Amino acid sequence: MSDLENEDIGTPTGVRMKVIGVGGAGSNIVDRLVLSQFSGVELVAVNTDQQALSDSPIVSKRCIGKTVTGGLGTGGDVEVGEEAARKDVEVIDELVKDVDLLFIAAGLGGGTGTGVAPIIAEQALREGAIVIAFVALPFTIERARRANTAQEGLRRLRDTCNAVVPLPNDLLIQESDPDASLLDAFAKADAWIEKAIKSIWCMMNKTGMINLDFAQLRQMLAKKAGKTLFGIGAGAGENAAAEAIENLKLCPLLHTPEFSKKADQLLVNIVGGTRIGMADTQMIMEAVAEEFGADANVTMGAVVDEELGDSVEICILGTSEVTSVPFTKVVKTRKPSTDSGISSSTQSKAHGSKPKPTATKTFSSASQEEFSFSEGDPKGEFENSSGTLFEGQDLDAPTYLRRGVKIVL
Numbered sequence: 331m332s333d334l335e336n337e338d339i340g341t342p343t344g345v346r347m348k349v350i351g352v353g354g355a356g357s358n359i360v361d362r363l364v365l366s367q368f369s370g371v372e373l374v375a376v377n378t379d380q381q382a383l384s385d386s387p388i389v390s391k392r393c394i395g396k397t398v399t400g401g402l403g404t405g406g407d408v409e410v411g412e413e414a415a416r417k418d419v420e421v422i423d424e425l426v427k428d429v430d431l432l433f434i435a436a437g438l439g440g441g442t443g444t445g446v447a448p449i450i451a452e453q454a455l456r457e458g459a460i461v462i463a464f465v466a467l468p469f470t471i472e473r474a475r476r477a478n479t480a481q482e483g484l485r486r487l488r489d490t491c492n493a494v495v496p497l498p499n500d501l502l503i504q505e506s507d508p509d510a511s512l513l514d515a516f517a518k519a520d521a522w523i524e525k526a527i528k529s530i531w532c533m534m535n536k537t538g539m540i541n542l543d544f545a546q547l548r549q550m551l552a553k554k555a556g557k558t559l560f561g562i563g564a565g566a567g568e569n570a571a572a573e574a575i576e577n578l579k580l581c582p583l584l585h586t587p588e589f590s591k592k593a594d595q596l597l598v599n600i601v602g603g604t605r606i607g608m609a610d611t612q613m614i615m616e617a618v619a620e621e622f623g624a625d626a627n628v629t630m631g632a633v634v635d636e637e638l639g640d641s642v643e644i645c646i647l648g649t650s651e652v653t654s655v656p657f658t659k660v661v662k663t664r665k666p667s668t669d670s671g672i673s674s675s676t677q678s679k680a681h682g683s684k685p686k687p688t689a690t691k692t693f694s695s696a697s698q699e700e701f702s703f704s705e706g707d708p709k710g711e712f713e714n715s716s717g718t719l720f721e722g723q724d725l726d727a728p729t730y731l732r733r734g735v736k737i738v739l
């Protein structure tokens with residue numbers, strides 16, 4: 331085995347959860363989780379670059395594919411990354427064995443994250459785990475080749491994982507202070523991932539007002555994800571719940587082309603301090619279901635975390651069965667409301683109100699909510715020409731992509 335060090339850190343009592351950071355970005359992400367003293371989930375870094383791993387504060391780390399790369403990384407070559415993973419597949423199998431819920435964190439566009447992450451996901455699924463991947467997408471200024479590689483990696487992960495949450499690095503620039511360093515911007519991105527993992531950890535491990543168990547999570551994520559919907563909102567004080575809803579609606583991740591607008595399956599997790607009550611959870615549930623989950627199966631958990639004081643945090647994770655079908659609009663045909671095919675699919679567990687009847691059988695599940703361009707379109711004969719850079723932006727990229735505008739059909 332090619333591990334540098336191997337020592338398990340605390341695992342939660344119930345569901346066995348693990349985070350594997352893959353490649354340079356993935357390792358940075360788990361490093362930051364270590365530094366923020368996130369415990370309860372085993373954190374592992376996997377890389378093809380031994381030097382980078384040696385510099386990492388993480389305890390559990392594996393250098394894979396040494397016979398292929400000499401421990402020097404892939405040099406940006408996805409095929410080398412894949413080969414490294416295949417050569418050390420037994421190391422990967424050992425990492426994913428006995429894991430119920432696996433989070434994979436990686437940056438796409440380089441050789442290791444893009445090549446290795448899908449293979450880790452495949453092996454983990456084979457072992458029976460639920461796999462959720464958080465992946466950073468390269469900056470537009472990192473050139474078209476990286477973007478193409480990243481899009482291909484994203485497609486492979488979407489084909490494999492139960493849910494894939496892409497975090498476009500371009501968005502981080504918009505979010506960050508103009509004077510912030512790249513490392514600060516990355517740290518901000520990685521904070522989203524940390525919040526999401528913590529929220530799901532709370533959901534599985536804390537006793538709640540509305541308990542969500544692993545079986546429900548598994549059922550909700552059973553189908554392979556197309557586009558994912560993911561967002562986080564927080565509020566504090568007297569109107570914490572209302573503030574958290576507004577904050578969630580403004581969450582920048584919900585306003586990028588990489589994310590779906592509505593979900594077929596929606597998981598809502600509410601974590602609140604001791605002041606959170608049923609009325610708050612009901613208000614959040616209704617607002618979130620209306621905004622993001624019409625016609626969706628909504629699964630909800632609400633737990634109390636004393637450490638949150640008067641704060642409330644909402645984390646939503648939705649999947650849609652729509653794989654990207656660009657340029658095709660499926661016309662929805664609605665049958666009269668008396669149609670016997672109408673079913674109640676919304677599980678509104680937060681309150682006693684009747685679930686809204688939804689015409690799940692009369693709507694095509696493949697209907698497309700938004701116009702989808704591929705971010706990594708090849709540039710043909712201009713592929714090798716330098717881009718039109720202005721104030722750090724690549725003007726060759728469509729305006730809607732640079733500005734994160736969604737085009738809804």
Ligand SMILES: Nc1nc2c(ncn2[C@@H]2O[C@H](COP(=O)(O)OP(=O)(O)OP(=O)(O)O)[C@@H](O)[C@H]2O)c(=O)[nH]1
Pocket residue numbers: 352353354355356358359378403404405406407436437438439440441442443444466467468469472476499516517519520
């Ligand atoms: N959010 C975030 N993105 C990062 C970070 N480091 C790198 N990236 C992005 O991730 C992409 C992939 O870079 P790496 O993870 O370093 O590449 P790798 O997967 O290790 O692949 P090779 O180095 O080619 O073997 C880059 O193009 C960056 O846009 C990080 O710490 N956080």
